[in-house]
Amino acid sequence: MNVVVNGRDLELDARATVEALLVELGLEGPYALVERNGEPVERARYAETPLEEGDTLLVARPVAGG
Amino acid sequence: MNDPLTIAGREFRSRLITGTGKYPSFETMRDAVVASGCELVTVAVRRIDLDEVGDAITDWLPEHVMLLPNTAGCQTADEAVRVARLARAGGLPDWIKLEVIPDPRYLLPDGEETLRAATHLVGEGFTVLPYVLPDPVLQRKLEAAGCATVMPLAAPIGSGRGLKLRDTIEIMIEQAEVPLIVDAGLGAPSQAAECMELGADGVLVNTAIGQAADSAAMARAFAQAVEAGRAAYHAGLIDESQEARPSSPITGVVTS
Numbered sequence: 001m002n003v004v005v006n007g008r009d010l011e012l013d014a015r016a017t018v019e020a021l022l023v024e025l026g027l028e029g030p031y032a033l034v035e036r037n038g039e040p041v042e043r044a045r046y047a048e049t050p051l052e053e054g055d056t057l058l059v060a061r062p063v064a065g066g
Numbered sequence: 067m068n069d070p071l072t073i074a075g076r077e078f079r080s081r082l083i084t085g086t087g088k089y090p091s092f093e094t095m096r097d098a099v100v101a102s103g104c105e106l107v108t109v110a111v112r113r114i115d116l117d118e119v120g121d122a123i124t125d126w127l128p129e130h131v132m133l134l135p136n137t138a139g140c141q142t143a144d145e146a147v148r149v150a151r152l153a154r155a156g157g158l159p160d161w162i163k164l165e166v167i168p169d170p171r172y173l174l175p176d177g178e179e180t181l182r183a184a185t186h187l188v189g190e191g192f193t194v195l196p197y198v199l200p201d202p203v204l205q206r207k208l209e210a211a212g213c214a215t216v217m218p219l220a221a222p223i224g225s226g227r228g229l230k231l232r233d234t235i236e237i238m239i240e241q242a243e244v245p246l247i248v249d250a251g252l253g254a255p256s257q258a259a260e261c262m263e264l265g266a267d268g269v270l271v272n273t274a275i276g277q278a279a280d281s282a283a284m285a286r287a288f289a290q291a292v293e294a295g296r297a298a299y300h301a302g303l304i305d306e307s308q309e310a311r312p313s314s315p316i317t318g319v320v321t322s
Contacts, residue, residue: 005116006113006114006115006116008116025114025116025119026119027114027119029122029124029125030122030124030157031122031124031156031157031158032114032156033111033152033153033155033156033157033158034152034155034156035152040151040152040154040155040156041155041156042155043155043156043157058113058152059113059114059116060111060112060113060114060152060156061111061112061114061122061123061156062109062110062111062122062123062124062133062135062153062158063109063110063111063112063123064086064087064088064089064092064095064109064110064123065085065086065087065108065109065110065136065138066085066086066087066088066108066110066136066138066223066224066250066270066272066273
């Protein structure tokens with residue numbers, strides 16, 4: 001399955017979830033923030049939110065700022 | 067003295083809020099946050115660079131401090147709402163420092179879009195802390211919309227110029243119904259003390275600490291200034307006078 005994450009094409013397992021994607025990227029920490037096709041994904045649902053072919057994902061996190 | 071800052075029912079012992087930007091390193095930031103004694107720190111939300119993930123800021127912040135995500139970088143209400151929703155969905159607090167800033171030169175906020183975003187976010191259950199130009203009329207509207215604080219700027223972000231719109235901020239302090247936090251533009255602890263002496267409920271400082279030669283020492287200095295200013299506010303400042311008022315007796319002068 002092919003998805004786009006932060007503008008980059010990624011190939012994932014056909015049954016991948018949001019959580020699996022974060023693990024794949026090494027971003028399974030406490031504050032990886034995810035939008036799937038423009039909609040925010042609740043942290044509690046990362047493990048049960050399946051990805052689909054062609055999904056566009058944005059992965060963000062808190063950074064230094066004022 | 068037990069004089070906590072209460073925002074949306076949550077008590078903070080320190081009336082100093084700090085930003086986490088502009089530090090030369092996470093280590094310097096952590097030391098300054100600890101030295102400041104603050105319990106609320108702002109963070110921005112940014113997409114992760116997959117080529118250079120690096121450390122997470124949360125690994126470097128003391129556990130007792132609460133994160134206050136901001137909407138820095140947003141130029142419209144819709145963008146700010148999107149960032150707030152993303153932050154909350156991903157597990158950050160449902161508090162949002164609302165910044166809607168279309169102007170890159172002076173970084174002055176758009177009051178109309180800020181009010182629109184605030185109204186929407188309050189409706190979605192967020193605790194909203196809006197960053198605004200000093201404007202007592204907008205303050206009333208934001209309070210009516212349900213904002214938890216109103217945070218007028220002292221001077222443009224990062225400018226270090228101090229309380230440039232003092233008279234207007236005094237009006238806001240006088241009529242405030244929710245905590246009034248002076249946010250942005252403070253360059254020196256004395257300026258933070260001035261805000262607190264006027265009766266501001268707190269101040270938010272970032273650049274003046276992050277860019278100081280010794281950030282931890284400057285953080286401590288700001289904390290002391292905020293405490294001193296607050297104590298002076300409670301103690302009651304004297305009225306100003308155009309003429310001198312002698313401190314020593316004017317009768318019985320030895321040489322007369």
